[in-house]
Structures are given as C-alpha cells and as structure tokens.
Amino acid sequence: MSSIRPWRTIERRKSRQIMVGNVPVGGDAPVTVQTMTNTPTSDARATIDQIRRCEEAGVDIIRVSCPDVESTAALKEIVRASTVPIVADIHFHYKRALEAADAGAACLRINPGNIGSEERVKEVISAARANGCAIRIGVNAGSLEKDLLEKYGEPCPEALVESALDHIRILEDHGFRDYKVAVKASDVFLAVAAYHALAEAVDCPLHLGITEAGGLIGGTVKSSIGVGSLLWAGIGDTIRVSLSAEPEQEVRVGYEILKALGIRSRGVRVVSCPSCARQGFDVIRTVERLEERLQHIRTPMSLSVLGCVVNGPGEARETDIGVTGGGNGRHMVYLSGVTDHHVQDEGMIDHIVRLVEAKAAEIEATRETVPAAAE
CATH class of the missing domain: 3.30.413.10 (Sulfite Reductase Hemoprotein, domain 1)
Structure with a gap:
C-alpha cells in the first residue's frame, strides 16, 4: 500500500527494544497504549476493577502509583490479577522501588538522580535486574531539577533533554539498559521540541505524552496534536494520553490517535x-x-x-x-x-x-x- 500511496508512509525512528513484562517496547514492536489508575493502590480490589475496565478497552501496559508501603503491599495481588504488565510509580522513594520490584512490577517509573545516594541507586538497579524489571525515566517540565532551572531560567527543550541524559547516564554507568524515557510537558510546543531533540541523542524507546493535558475534549485535542505529530514524524514507541477523565477513556483516545495515523487498528x-x-x-x-x-x-x-x-x-x-x-x-x-x-x-x-x-x-x-x- 505504501508504494501506491507514499503520502501515507510513516518511517519510524529506529530504537532498540526492551521488554516490559511480556510486552515488547521499541524496535519493530507495535506502538503500545498505556494509562494510569487513579484509585488508591492500597485498595487492591478497586484498583483491579479499574484495571479490568482498561484491559477491556485494550490497554497494553498500565501504571499504578506506589507512594507508600500500603500500596506496594497491595501490588502483589494487583500484579497477579492483571493480564497486562504493571508499571510502579514510586515517587522518589527508593524503598518503594525495591518493594515494587519484589512484588512483581514489570517496570519502575523513577528518575535515578532523584532517589538519593549512589548506594540507593545501586540497590534499585540490582532489584530491577534481579526481578526482570524495566525502568522508565520520567522527566517532566513541572518538576525539573533546580540546577537546570537556574541554568536555563525556565523549562525549555534543552533543559528537559539534559535532565533525561543525566538520568540515562546513571543507568548506563551501572550497565543497565532496559529503560525507556519520557520528556513530558503540558505545553505542546515544548514537549514536541524536547522529544525531537532526545530522539536524535539516544537510541532507547521513547514514551510519549502531553502531561496535564486537560479534560476529555481539551486534553484529547492537545494530545492528538502533540503525540500525533510526533508519531507522524516516526518518533515514539509507547504512548499515554493524560486526561482528567477515567483511565479507560485515555486508552480509547490513544487508540483513536493510532488508528487515525494507520499505526494500529483496534475495533x-x-x-x-x-x-x-x-x-x-x-x-x-x-x-x-x-x-x-x-x-x-x-x-x-x-x-x-x-x-x-x-x-x-x-x-x-x-x-x-x-x-x-x-x-x-x-x-x-x-x-x-x-x-x-x-x-x-x-x-x-x-x-x-x-x-x-x-x-x-x-x-x-x-x-x-x-x-x-x-x-
């Protein structure tokens, strides 16, 4: 079809592939759709029920927040009940990362430079390696390091990319390469520029998103413009549409973006x-x-x-x-x-x-x- 209609062709950026549980991310694997639960993770039953609705909508990977020990304690039951890989967001607490890895999380969402000492970083990497966990580095324009804000004066593409590269370097220095990276911002122009620059600098899979995008209508429009334009340029291996709406709605919008570009088709x-x-x-x-x-x-x-x-x-x-x-x-x-x-x-x-x-x-x-x- 592409030889007949070349204007429909999207040439994907060549990234190396990692595994998030049993789901390949990057390389020639399909672009995956992610979302995040909004129930208290400590309430395993409510979280599992929400995951089930997302699974029915077609989610490939789902993230849960693990800010406390009660959440990581419930994670083992949640992982057992889920048919898709679980990403544990550990909110700077390195002990939560260790607990989540042991509980069966397929991926840890951390920024290695923000979890403390070199010894803590080593512990988290060792736990990830021992449990077959991937790591997602999540850089966000709203939580950039103070030294970068002082250096650049404001969040900008260069600051987001520098932050990402700093975190990547820590993992690489410890021989850990099963990672993917996001450089999110609520400003579409900022996010898109940062992703383009990062795509030129690294070969790891990229997780796309326009963060704090807004409600169902406004957030869908912003995400379609930002995420859609990046995918059209061949950038992106996995996506999350961040909406002030139920997680299953994020999944449906994500698939609509992929369907509109002919990248994936479901339903x-x-x-x-x-x-x-x-x-x-x-x-x-x-x-x-x-x-x-x-x-x-x-x-x-x-x-x-x-x-x-x-x-x-x-x-x-x-x-x-x-x-x-x-x-x-x-x-x-x-x-x-x-x-x-x-x-x-x-x-x-x-x-x-x-x-x-x-x-x-x-x-x-x-x-x-x-x-x-x-x-």
Whole structure:
C-alpha cells in the first residue's frame, strides 16, 4: 500500500527494544497504549476493577502509583490479577522501588538522580535486574531539577533533554539498559521540541505524552496534536494520553490517535458526517449510540454513517459496512462497499450492531482458518 500511496508512509525512528513484562517496547514492536489508575493502590480490589475496565478497552501496559508501603503491599495481588504488565510509580522513594520490584512490577517509573545516594541507586538497579524489571525515566517540565532551572531560567527543550541524559547516564554507568524515557510537558510546543531533540541523542524507546493535558475534549485535542505529530514524524514507541477523565477513556483516545495515523487498528473505525439539514436520520445521536454499543468489538473494521446521499455512497464504498440516509425514513445499507438492502428508521441501530458483530465474527473466523490452511 505504501508504494501506491507514499503520502501515507510513516518511517519510524529506529530504537532498540526492551521488554516490559511480556510486552515488547521499541524496535519493530507495535506502538503500545498505556494509562494510569487513579484509585488508591492500597485498595487492591478497586484498583483491579479499574484495571479490568482498561484491559477491556485494550490497554497494553498500565501504571499504578506506589507512594507508600500500603500500596506496594497491595501490588502483589494487583500484579497477579492483571493480564497486562504493571508499571510502579514510586515517587522518589527508593524503598518503594525495591518493594515494587519484589512484588512483581514489570517496570519502575523513577528518575535515578532523584532517589538519593549512589548506594540507593545501586540497590534499585540490582532489584530491577534481579526481578526482570524495566525502568522508565520520567522527566517532566513541572518538576525539573533546580540546577537546570537556574541554568536555563525556565523549562525549555534543552533543559528537559539534559535532565533525561543525566538520568540515562546513571543507568548506563551501572550497565543497565532496559529503560525507556519520557520528556513530558503540558505545553505542546515544548514537549514536541524536547522529544525531537532526545530522539536524535539516544537510541532507547521513547514514551510519549502531553502531561496535564486537560479534560476529555481539551486534553484529547492537545494530545492528538502533540503525540500525533510526533508519531507522524516516526518518533515514539509507547504512548499515554493524560486526561482528567477515567483511565479507560485515555486508552480509547490513544487508540483513536493510532488508528487515525494507520499505526494500529483496534475495533470499529467510524466514518461519519457532522450532519446538516439534508440528513435523513439523526446522525449525531446515531453515532453516539453506535460508538457506545460497539465498544466490545475488538476486530479492526470500518463503519460509515452518513446522513444523506451527497457523500454517503462514496464513503460507504470505502468501508466494511455503511449506511446512508434516504427519504421517508428508508436508508441504504452497504456491505463491503456494495449496495445491499434498505433499513427503516425503527430498529436501524440494532440492525447495524448485528451487521457489525456478524462481520467481526466473519473476519475472526477467516483469521483462524487461514493459518490452518497454510499448514
């Protein structure tokens, strides 16, 4: 496809690969989607319930906060219950890092230069190595070291990159290379510039994010611009969309960014019009209900929902299933780009859901039989 449509090609930055639990990050591995729980980690049941919702949304890796001993004590149960790798954020407390590693965390989120003496750093690295933990260095414009703020006067790309390189050097000096790095900021321009500079300086995997991005709408826009532009440039091996919203919403937005760029595909990609006076049915409400009812579909496929016949037939020809508005409450349904049958207003949403579920089952059945036929 890329040879036919070169304007769709994204050439990914070549990074070395590490493992976060059983999930490869970097190299030629798929860009992974992460989120973070917001329940008290010490409440294992509430945290596991939230992780379960994120797993259903498709999360690849999930981070939990471990600010106290009660949290790391609950971590062992949480790790056992999770089907995805757990990253423990230990908040400068090196003992929490040791406890989290022993509890089964797949990755520790630390800044090696901020956890104290050289001896403490050695202990954390030894615990990570002994337990097969990766490490994520998390540089943030809001918590830069005082000496860097004095040197540069304010958070800037150079300060973020210098901080990251300082932390990297500590791990490298101890022969530890299973790390990934983030240089986050709430300012899109600052974050993007820092990631571009860091991508030129190192070969480790990069974790992308626009931190403190905002609420569901504002944060989605900021993250789509920042994270999306970096991914488009080939930078980034794993992402987190930081929203003042439930973690599963972060996962869904993350996948939408990846789907828009053709990097990963999961679930139903909906093509729909903004609606106008020509619409033959209530497009906005129909799309809202379909998106809600089709969240359980994991099979990559496309659905077009267009209110009239101006652009509808053209869009429907490019999707697996399509519906275009017609007159008198009678609408055309397209299957695999071909006009197939009409559907009335009443029961239209139920009808489309059944078509999508049937198409997903058909695709999955084909996937299962193709390898068997090849053998």
